[in-house]
Amino acid sequence: MHDDNKRFGTRCIHAGQEPDPSTGAIMTPVYQTSTFVQQSPGVIIEDYDYARSANPTRKALERNLASLEGGRHGFNFASGLAAQAACIHLLASGDHVVLSDDVYGGTYRQFDKVFKQFGITYTRADLTDLNAAEAAFKSNTKMVWLETPTNPLLKVIDIAAIARLAKSKGVVTVVDNTFATPVLTNPLALGADIVSHSCTKYIGGHSDVIGGALICTDDALADRLRFTQNAVGGIAAPWDSFLLLRSTKTLHVRVQRHCENAAKIADFLADQKQIERVVYPGRTDHPQHEIAKRQMTGGFGGMITAYFKGGLEPARTFLERVKLFSLAESLGGVESLIEHPAIMTHASVDKHLREQIGLTDGLVRFSVGIEDVEDLIADIQEALG
Structure with a gap:
């Protein structure tokens, strides 16, 4: 993988991908395969045994986006909401979420109409007001979910301040960075634990692909997200991954x-x-x-x-x-x-x-x-x- 110390524009074009070792193709191939041959039972090349678990095209994109967000681990999904659902699967029945009062309608719908029935509750709060944010925390709060700028009111939430507040209470901070993109804001550098994207938007940039991503740095969180990505299965397809890799080059x-x-x-x-x-x-x-x-x-x-x-x-x-x-x-x-x-x-x-x-x-x-x-x-x- 290309050096992550390179500047942002260089990483957009090169991070996570090398020319194809078998042919020298400069673009990552579309590995349109559902499975991989094993040399002996359980003896596999890298971690390729079944394409839901890992695919070389998707992996190149995951490395690329992780680099752009300054994270160590990237996970790509079939949509932004599939990425969000995988993130919410970190929670258990009885857990509580502090949710920004202005979020994408699909985000609200997922919390209110899907996960609420499994006993995951939420409190909406104006997270531009730190007093209101703090008041929304409960003893069972496990996650803060925010966007900045918000959709559609374009409120700007102080990520570092919210992340500090959440950390003091042992709570995970998730930032949907779809509107700002990694070009303008890097939430992980400001203290967030997980970054979420609807890749359909600026990362894709051409209105021709649906996709989602989660990026984090913490290894333990990454293990849990990787498990959910594979177990729940809402993965990004190889062709969609290829289109998104093409798009990040001009992000x-x-x-x-x-x-x-x-x-x-x-x-x-x-x-x-x-x-x-x-x-x-x-x-x-x-x-x-x-x-x-x-x-x-x-x-x-x-x-x-x-x-x-x-x-x-x-x-x-x-x-x-x-x-x-x-x-x-x-x-x-x-x-x-x-x-x-x-x-x-x-x-x-x-x-x-x-x-x-x-x-x-x-x-x-x-x-x-x-x-x-x-x-x-x-x-x-x-x-x-």
């Missing part, structure tokens, strides 16, 4: 452009009379801008949230009018996407809980792509009419 340059475009569009939106408020971590009016400056390096991400004056109808009209921005769920692709969280990605969150945290019907979420920013601004301007 650093893509994210840089996402950030540059989003910063300009956020400023443009803030000047429009139809917009009540713009939320972007890079703007000085963002409530956690100072934390974002400290925690995010090289940019503030490609996601913007805007509140439309008048609520649902002006927002709906705008969403129907845009042409270059595609009205679709998901985010992080090279093309610009736009959506209405209350109706689309966060519909599984109960309406009163959405409104409690400010996820109202006038809120629109922008995933700014890497097109020419002038064209994106013109598209928004025309749709605002």
Whole structure:
């Protein structure tokens, strides 16, 4: 494996993969196989006996992502939610989770509708408020789960502060780093125990593959995650792993452009009379801008949230009018996407809980792509009419 001391862009392209030793192929092959020949019963090459347990294409990706996050162990899954489920399998019936009050709707659904029935409970808390965070802990709390920036309100949570609080109570900190990506934030370096990703988003970056990942440094945690990955079986397929490896090679340059475009569009939106408020971590009016400056390096991400004056109808009209921005769920692709969280990605969150945290019907979420920013601004301007 290439030296992990290399700089980030170099690791994007080289970490975890060497040219194929049998042919010299510079790209890691797609090992489309379900099983591996054993030299004698139980005598196998590396750890390859059955492809659910290990696959060379997937392993290259797992090493690559571990390197990008500054971790020692990587695990890839068929989706971000499969990765999350494997992580929650660290818990047992009777355990309690402190959950950020603003998370992806599928994350909330998994805690509330799937794992709750097995006796794993949770308390939602505004983790930007350390007093509220501390108050949410119970004697049986075993895990803190957070995103930063959050989805879709783009709150920035102080990872180091939450990790310190969790450590003082012997609790595991999990950070979903999907929005920030390893380019902008490395939660393990800030004290987190596990990093989670929906690789479908920026890591994949081309809206053509579904995937998830967990990364950690602790060997004991890694052993437990590896066991669950194999035992529960929601693994990433070889072809999907190949696509994600292709994508990480350009991650650093893509994210840089996402950030540059989003910063300009956020400023443009803030000047429009139809917009009540713009939320972007890079703007000085963002409530956690100072934390974002400290925690995010090289940019503030490609996601913007805007509140439309008048609520649902002006927002709906705008969403129907845009042409270059595609009205679709998901985010992080090279093309610009736009959506209405209350109706689309966060519909599984109960309406009163959405409104409690400010996820109202006038809120629109922008995933700014890497097109020419002038064209994106013109598209928004025309749709605002």
